Amino acid sequence: MSSTGWKRAAYDGAFGTALESLRKRREEDPGFTPEDARGILRHLYVQDGNDQGGRGELQDLVMQGTIDAHERFIADWEREA
Numbered sequence: 001m002s003s004t005g006w007k008r009a010a011y012d013g014a015f016g017t018a019l020e021s022l023r024k025r026r027e028e029d030p031g032f033t034p035e036d037a038r039g040i041l042r043h044l045y046v047q048d049g050n051d052q053g054g055r056g057e058l059q060d061l062v063m064q065g066t067i068d069a070h071e072r073f074i075a076d077w078e079r080e081a
């Protein structure tokens with residue numbers, strides 16, 4: 001793996017895991033709404049901003065992949081309506 005390949009792998013892994021988890025929850029939980037997903041996303045934004053101690057590059061990539069997956073999931077869901 002290249003010196004930057006691990007970054008893409010970390011981001012892609014977090015993105016894929018989060019997106020799959022959201023899709024599964026939507027499928028299995030009839031009470032799960034777009035507003036619920038937006039609430040989780042708001043929490044992730046706060047968590048991302050609370051980085052006083054410094055997570056490090058790997059955890060920053062994981063956080064960004066997770067946030068991006070939530071944003072994509074919500075946008076896709078809203079387009080369906």
